[in-house]
Amino acid sequence: MKDLIANLPLDDLKVLELGQLIAGPTCGQILADFGAQVVKIEPPGKGDAMRQWGQTDANGEPLWWNVIARNKQSLTLDLRKPEGQALLKRLAEEADVLIENFRPGTMERWGLDYNSLSADNPGLIMVRVTGFGQDGPYASRAGFAAVCEAMGGLRYISGYPDRPPVRVGISLGDTLAGVQGAMGALLALHQRERSGQGQVVDSAIFEAVMAMMESLIPDYARAGKIRERAGSFLPKIAPSNAYPARDGRDVIIGANQDTVFRRLCQAMGQPGLADHPDYVDHRARGDNQQAIDALIAGWTSRHDAQHIVDLLAEAGVPAGLVYTAKDMLEDEHIRERGSIVDVPDRNGQPLPMQNVFPRLSATPGQVRHVGPALGEHTDTILEDWLSMASGDIDQLRRDGVI
Known part of the structure; x- marks a missing residue:
């Protein structure tokens, strides 16, 4: 039946x-x-x-x-x-x-x-x-x-x-x-x-x-580039990583677009970073990826994870917690x-x-x-x-x- x-x-x-x-x-x-x-x-x-x-x-x-x-x-x-x-x-x-x-x-x-x-x-x-x-x-x-x-x-x-x-x-x-x-x-x-x-x-x-696998094959065939392991980030895409919060949780922040990065800097209380020559555009941030990640991690480590997420949501910056199944079952958006x-x-x-x-x-x-x-x-x-x-x-x- x-x-x-x-x-x-x-x-x-x-x-x-x-x-x-x-x-x-x-x-x-x-x-x-x-x-x-x-x-x-x-x-x-x-x-x-x-x-x-x-x-x-x-x-x-x-x-x-x-x-x-x-x-x-x-x-x-x-x-x-x-x-x-x-x-x-x-x-x-x-x-x-x-x-x-x-x-x-x-x-x-x-x-x-x-x-x-x-x-x-x-x-x-x-x-x-x-x-x-x-x-x-x-x-x-x-x-x-x-x-x-x-x-x-x-x-x-x-x-x-x-x-x-x-x-x-x-x-x-x-x-x-x-x-x-x-x-x-x-x-x-x-x-x-x-x-x-x-x-x-x-x-x-x-x-x-x-x-x-995106452009992995033509990257090598045409440019001789083999994409390598990079851990929690993508090379030359910055900032986009997992950052430590004060309460021991990690926060994922993706602010690699120029306008979004500027909003992140405002939320961090460091608006001048957006005009710094090392971070002024996508390519510059990619070349200075470790430095910008260190700056952001220094800021996130002084705040609790949920506070960071709420603050960045208000600022229009993509950010979120790293969820377990328990978090999924308790999340209001998933429930709604x-x-x-x-x-x-x-x-x-x-x-x-x-x-x-x-x-x-x-x-x-x-x-x-x-x-x-x-x-x-x-x-x-x-x-x-x-x-x-x-x-x-x-x-x-x-x-x-x-």
Whole structure:
């Protein structure tokens, strides 16, 4: 049975998610958040490994699972069995989009390659999310986000110059590839409106990371410049950094534009700095980055963090605190916008999580429920999609197919 959805932009789409862990399921989460009926295919008995990842609550329930699998339905199916593969083919005949993030060649070995599936459903769109893409010398390699973030250029520039590269505290590469997979699915759906034909979306994690690397590649190709690690600032972009406050917190201040820097100087009580030849324009401040950062840090260290933020907000200077999850839950702006929403968990208790973004004015996405129990919707999907009789479903379960 399809979730009761009120006017969501993708509520006419049927999606099969064969992905596991983070990258493929992120793609499915985005489509589900905007109304698509996303049926998550999981191995019987154990399900997606994400059910075991991350923190658990007092009842032992996995918390991350309830975010990445929200708004989805769970159907158990053993794709290693011929009967499971045959059943997946039948489900694919009814689907608009199929998402998978197995190593390249896996779907082909199972007889579930795009040519086979699209023969019975020419409009099918297959989103394939992998570390290194579907072709090329590295295609068959295992590709977790950490390795692909390094290949995409992100790790080299992350951290401080005197230390090894660091990672962001989330699986950023996986998430970016999932976002690009969702964007690719929507582009392919738009093209299908014109042609009636589906296609394959190839989303590689390393390319999803590379896509966000600004001018890093042409900087080297044309100017011979390799961007290096610089810690908490960007070279030649000043002032824009984290500055220490008297109460031990850090304040992020971005005042690298000339007019904004002048407002910062006024707020600091040092208006003359804006006309000093070392700081008078963007290039001069970039050349004297350490000196201007030291001046600002000397000022911030004499005040509490919230006072600095309030003062600079009044002055029109971008500034903010470095938030933890606790800060997010307590912030009045986040609360007023509904950026965090309470969703009842399977025990009926409210579980706070991030809302659906971006916001659409007429048909915004919704978090309708947390991640499903393993196989919660197996019978319902087989009945609704394939008109399968309950006796046949029971036999599949006895045979270990579902």
